[in-house]
Amino acid sequence: MIYRGAGWMTLLTPLAMVLLLSWLLMDPSAKSSDLSLMQFLLAVGIGSAINVVLGFVLNRELHPNGVRHHFFFVPMQWPALAIMLACAVVALLK
Template sequence: MVIYRGAGFLTLLTPIAALLLLMWLWPDPAVAKGNTSLAQLLIGFGIGAAINVVLGMVLNRGPRTAGEHARHHFFYMPMQWPSLAIVVVCAAVALLR
């Protein structure tokens, strides 16, 4: 049983890659080397997940027959919806912080 199909694995990979790229390009001077702050984590995950939302919308557009799964899914949901949930959670945590 596979939890993703097509490019669905990017749902987790894109936010992690965005965070690592952000840590490499703009290290936070307030934390020890190799660590990240909450703000940097939220920005990295938020940007990566937002990219994935757009990517999922582009990849999963087009007609489907009734009952057919999306071509690119994560846990049997089109990959853009779990990514949108990550963006919303990052925004909520940033606002409540």
Template sequence: MMIYRGAGFLTLLTPIMVILLLMWLWPDANIKQGNTSLMQFLLGAGIGAAINTVLGLVLNRKKQADGAPHHFFFMPMQWPSLAIVIVCTVIAIIKH
């Protein structure tokens, strides 16, 4: 058994890639090199998960050849991604 099916691995990969992209393109001057601030992390994770939520909705409109949706931990990939967006938003509001 795999924890993902189809493009479900993007549920974690997309936010990580956006965080790394933000760290590379817009480094935070107040943070030591190689680190990131909480807000930069939340922004990257939130944007990556939002992209993945839309991607999951589009990809899961049609079933795969074997009849299974693109999933992550046995849930369609858009729902864990939406949860990541909500958690990032709530933490950003609380910490701001």
């Protein structure tokens, strides 16, 4: 399995933020609600930032059943931090 505990949120939270931002910025008069690259990067970055904080909180102490919150065998805050930094780099280079 590629995740343990709440590690699945590493991908789900940025995706949910993209959908939420797409819904919030939807223009009712337009036929489609396309997001710009910067809006997409902002949504993924915010979702990943939430996961970084959540990962540090959840992995702060060992749980009674021994479950740590991992994504690809790495604590979930580190892949989320890498995704957030990648979004920041792409936004700065664009």
